[in-house]
Amino acid sequence: MEFSSKLLEKAVNEMSQLPGIGKRTALRLVLHLLRQPNDQTMQLASALQNMRNEIKFCKSCHNISDTQLCEICANPHRTSDIICVVEDVRDVMAIENTSSFRGLYHVLGGKISPMDGVGPNDLNITSLVDKVKQGEIKELIFALSSTMEGDTTNFYIFKQIQDCDIVTSTIARGISVGNELEYTDEVTLGRSIMNRIPFESSLKS
Amino acid sequence: MEFSSKLLEKAVNEMSQLPGIGKRTALRLVLHLLRQPNDQTMQLASALQNMRNEIKFCKSCHNISDTQLCEICANPHRTSDIICVVEDVRDVMAIENTSSFRGLYHVLGGKISPMDGVGPNDLNITSLVDKVKQGEIKELIFALSSTMEGDTTNFYIFKQIQDCDIVTSTIARGISVGNELEYTDEVTLGRSIMNRIPFESSLKS
Incomplete structure (x- = not known):
């Protein structure tokens, strides 16, 4: 792909490093940004920079968090x-x-x-x-x-x-809720029979 | 979608403004960036910022360019x-x-x-x-x-x-090179018959 601008080429190359984004999609995204107000690009860029620089991982559960201890770990109402x-x-x-x-x-x-x-x-x-x-x-x-x-x-x-x-x-592994038995794979179906549960307990959920 | 971090949420929201990128894809892309070295995010962000701020449009043909006149318009070997x-x-x-x-x-x-x-x-x-x-x-x-x-x-x-x-x-509008006639839509096929070209000139290309 030949680019008429080095700046465009650099942006497309960086964008296409993302998983599932090829050169063509990257070009489409970058040209979309060019058509939008300046602000949108700046906000995207700074949101990514801030996230990468400031995000923390909860020291207890390793979930993404803005604080030392994430909201879930810090919640006293949860069963710890x-x-x-x-x-x-x-x-x-x-x-x-x-x-x-x-x-x-x-x-x-x-x-x-x-x-x-x-x-x-x-x-x-x-x-x-x-x-x-x-x-x-x-x-x-x-x-x-x-x-x-x-x-x-x-x-x-x-x-x-x-x-x-x-x-x-x-x-639990078993057939998905709403799935037809006919189209369930053998291993899942086999396991779901082996690990069957009392019918009464299936009425609860 | 509930996020455990405001920074993550902001980045995902900005990313999902891009065409064809939903919230789930945006989250996948942003989490990918988090797993990569810091540099990659910074380079992506600055490439986007530089492009948006510095890119020019050729004053003659309006193509994207790094200069006032794009490479194509400035090329003396092209038929102007x-x-x-x-x-x-x-x-x-x-x-x-x-x-x-x-x-x-x-x-x-x-x-x-x-x-x-x-x-x-x-x-x-x-x-x-x-x-x-x-x-x-x-x-x-x-x-x-x-x-x-x-x-x-x-x-x-x-x-x-x-x-x-x-x-x-x-x-020229007509059937694509390599296409079967059978699967070509009627309008295209009709036009390709109306606008037929001398057989000799098809031998040239």
């Missing part, structure tokens, strides 16, 4: 002895949106994946194990992706805290 | 009496990539579209008509989209310069 282990900040937001969990979170920052060069030491596992070993946690809920990497990470953490007096659970 | 009229900067890049045109361009900055509130006065039409009336242009090639708005714009400009001693042409 149940911890939900998630991969990513987005998972915290997704679970929070369901309003079904009132405990605290622990954000690992990824999952163990040797193929991508991510080992246990690249994740926030030590701080979780320390938290559990202090003995104030009653239950640990594993809410990681239902993939091989997710299962590996679950198992790795489980091994570390096996000897502690703590209940561990994992979120 | 043939002008290709295009909507957008991207069209200049697309035609330049084909290496089939050695004249100059004129970027209108859009097309007449009453539905979107774009009238002739919002486009760079006056400067084009002035250029033609100075009498130094031999041919005007209309290379606008083959849509109703494109055709309207072509016709509007044509009406303004009708009395000038100038050749006007429009780029």
Whole structure:
């Protein structure tokens, strides 16, 4: 792609570093900014700079936060002895949106994946194990992706805290609400039969 | 969507102002930037700021440029009496990539579209008509989209310069190279038969 301006080229190149944004999309976005008032570009640029420079990670759960301790960890109305282990900040937001969990979170920052060069030491596992070993946690809920990497990470953490007096659970895997049985994959369907629940308890939710 | 950080929320909101980027995609992009070194965000932000503040539009053809006169207009090896009229900067890049045109361009900055509130006065039409009336242009090639708005714009400009001693042409419309006849839409196929060309001249390209 030949650009008539070095400034344009630089902006497009930087924009196309973002995941899922190719050169053509980057050009479309940048030309859109050029057509908009000057302010919009300046606000976007400063929002990104401020975020990158000033954002903090909660020292307890590693969630993104503006303060040392995030709003969830600092909330006295939440049950502090149940911890939900998630991969990513987005998972915290997704679970929070369901309003079904009132405990605290622990954000690992990824999952163990040797193929991508991510080992246990690249994740926030030590701080979780320390938290559990202090003995104030009653239950640990594993809410990681239902993939091989997710299962590996679950198992790795489980091994570390096996000897502690703590209940561990994992979120239910089964067919999605609203899904037809016919189109559900075999593994999910098989697991959903093995892990069936009493009919009475399904009436509650 | 509930955010755990105001800084994150601001960045996501600004990012999602871009066309085709929703809140979820914006969050993915912003979290990606957070995982990358600080530098990448700073370079993206400053590239956008520099571009918006310093970019110029060529005073002759209105193409994006770093200088008063763009590289194409300033190039003495280009035929300056043939002008290709295009909507957008991207069209200049697309035609330049084909290496089939050695004249100059004129970027209108859009097309007449009453539905979107774009009238002739919002486009760079006056400067084009002035250029033609100075009498130094031999041919005007209309290379606008083959849509109703494109055709309207072509016709509007044509009406303004009708009395000038100038050749006007429009780029050929027909079936795309490599396309099967069977899947070509009726209008295109009909036009391609009406505007058929001598077989000998098709051998040249």
